[in-house]
Structure formats: C-alpha cells, structure tokens
Amino acid sequence: MGLKKDNPTVFCKGFIEWELKTYQEEKIWMSYWPVMKRMLDRADELVQVFHELIEAFGYSDTLEGYPPQNQYLWLTLEHIWTSQDYCRKDVKQARNDFKELNRLQEEMIELSEQLAGALRRETELYERTGFNKADYQSITDMVELASENNYLYNSYLSKPLKSLAIQYDWKYWPSRAAIVEVISTFERAQPAPAHLDISDQVIQGRTSDIKDFVLAFDQKFDDSVGLPKDFRFSKNGFLFGG
Known part of the structure; x- marks a missing residue:
C-alpha cells in the first residue's frame, strides 16, 4: 500500500x-x-x-x-x-428474542406433554368403552397428510413408506402420543439459545x-x-x- x-x-x-x-x-x-x-x-x-x-x-x-x-x-x-453492530437497539432486540425463544420452548414442552396425555387418554377410552372411532390415524398417515404438498416426498418417499406400512403393522411403529411426547423430550435437552454475534454475558446480563x-x-x-x-x-x- x-x-x-x-x-x-x-x-x-x-x-x-x-x-x-x-x-x-x-x-x-x-x-x-x-x-x-x-x-x-x-x-x-x-x-x-x-x-x-x-x-x-x-x-x-x-x-x-x-x-x-x-x-x-x-x-x-x-x-x-463494524462494532456499531453492538448498539443498544440490537442488544435490546436480542434480549427480547432470547426471552421469547425460552418462553416458546417452555410452551412447546408443556403443550406436547398435554397433547401426548390427551392422545393416550383417548386411546384408553376407545379400548375399554363401547365407543368406536370412524378411522384411526397412524404415524405413516400423519407423514402422508403433512407431506401432501411436498413434491419431493410424493415423488421419492411416499410409495416406499406406504409399502413399509403394509409390510409392518402398527406394533412396529410408535404411537401418535409417543411421537408428540418426544418433542418435549427433545426441547428439554436443548441448551439455552446462543446468538451468533452477541455473547451470552451480554444477552443474559443486566442492561x-x-x-x-x-x-x-x-x-x-x-x-x-x-x-x-x-x-x-x-x-x-x-x-x-x-
């Protein structure tokens, strides 16, 4: 230079x-x-x-x-x-986002456990009462329904999955309640959210x-x-x- x-x-x-x-x-x-x-x-x-x-x-x-x-x-x-990126406005927004992420995580844990409990209770009632459900939803049914607008799934995975569902009956697959409950298990195991640019000390410290x-x-x-x-x-x- x-x-x-x-x-x-x-x-x-x-x-x-x-x-x-x-x-x-x-x-x-x-x-x-x-x-x-x-x-x-x-x-x-x-x-x-x-x-x-x-x-x-x-x-x-x-x-x-x-x-x-x-x-x-x-x-x-x-x-x-480039240190202008650490202005108060950005830090304040990051703190608010951090709080919201933690709140959402707590909500997901609570809601998934509630839904899993409701699904198990429903299964129990249908099994021991005289009521009958018009149709039952399997895990493969859930995947099919959730992926109905996914071109790649429909092109490559739908047929093999349906074939497996026919080959292996419900005893080989997790229940809907078990699938929902693992959301809670997964979220509980996650560490606190980490920001790419702002340290944990700043995010979780006093203003x-x-x-x-x-x-x-x-x-x-x-x-x-x-x-x-x-x-x-x-x-x-x-x-x-x-």
Whole structure:
C-alpha cells in the first residue's frame, strides 16, 4: 500500500482511507462507511488506539509479512468500524428474542406433554368403552397428510413408506402420543439459545450500554474469527478518544 511507517496515527488513518476507498469502489459494506469516515475525522482523538495497535502488531498490512500476524492490525481496525453492530437497539432486540425463544420452548414442552396425555387418554377410552372411532390415524398417515404438498416426498418417499406400512403393522411403529411426547423430550435437552454475534454475558446480563458494548467487543477476540486472542485495548484506548 505504500503507507508511511513513522507515525501510528498516519499509518492507521492511511489504512482506513485505503479500505474505505475499496469499499466505495466495490460498493460493499455501505453501512460501515459513515463509521469509517468518523474514524478518519476523529483521527486526532484516536491517537491512543492507533498507538496501542502499532505497539502490538507493528506497521504491518496484509500485503507484507505472513499470516496471521500480518492481518491482525487490519482485522482489529475492521472490528472497530463494524462494532456499531453492538448498539443498544440490537442488544435490546436480542434480549427480547432470547426471552421469547425460552418462553416458546417452555410452551412447546408443556403443550406436547398435554397433547401426548390427551392422545393416550383417548386411546384408553376407545379400548375399554363401547365407543368406536370412524378411522384411526397412524404415524405413516400423519407423514402422508403433512407431506401432501411436498413434491419431493410424493415423488421419492411416499410409495416406499406406504409399502413399509403394509409390510409392518402398527406394533412396529410408535404411537401418535409417543411421537408428540418426544418433542418435549427433545426441547428439554436443548441448551439455552446462543446468538451468533452477541455473547451470552451480554444477552443474559443486566442492561448497560457501556458494559454491553465492552463485553460484546471483547468477546470477538475470544471467538474464532481471526482476531488475536491475547489482545485487548487498555481502558484509555477503549474509550476511543472519548
């Protein structure tokens, strides 16, 4: 890139300018352009940040040296301008989604157990009373009915499944109640939902703009995304110039 290597601010600013120009020419990552422009406008306020980056990784870029060391400075700068993704609005929405997912999981567990119980009770009543049901639904009947609009199922699976249903009577198949009940079994075994970008600490912690941002920002260094795992900005650097 031909960047000057005698001043951390000049070097990092030149790096950001080069990346921004590339994004603009290729018309990609447009949502990050304003952040990158603000970083350039506030370069004098980001002196501490740039100094810590150069101190940690040297005057390196992707066209020199060897990976992964030559990519750390670029990836960390990129992490800064993409960190707008950790805004309070996104975290709040993620927390609401997390609560809803947990609530739905609890509902599915409860409803599947209730339905399984109702199906078993129905079977018991028909077996010991004088009542008769016009028709009985097997597991293969359920699959057929659920897949009636599925072209691939009807083309490749329907005939073999019907053949198996004829070959093996109801004793070989699970009951409707057993099938419904395994929904509950499955859901109970699932761990808490995990967000792809926001850490569990942020999702499940108390609301705090700064704390949420710090936790989410630092978490990325621990994730497998190419960032240096042992790097952290100092408290002064983390304020990004205040």
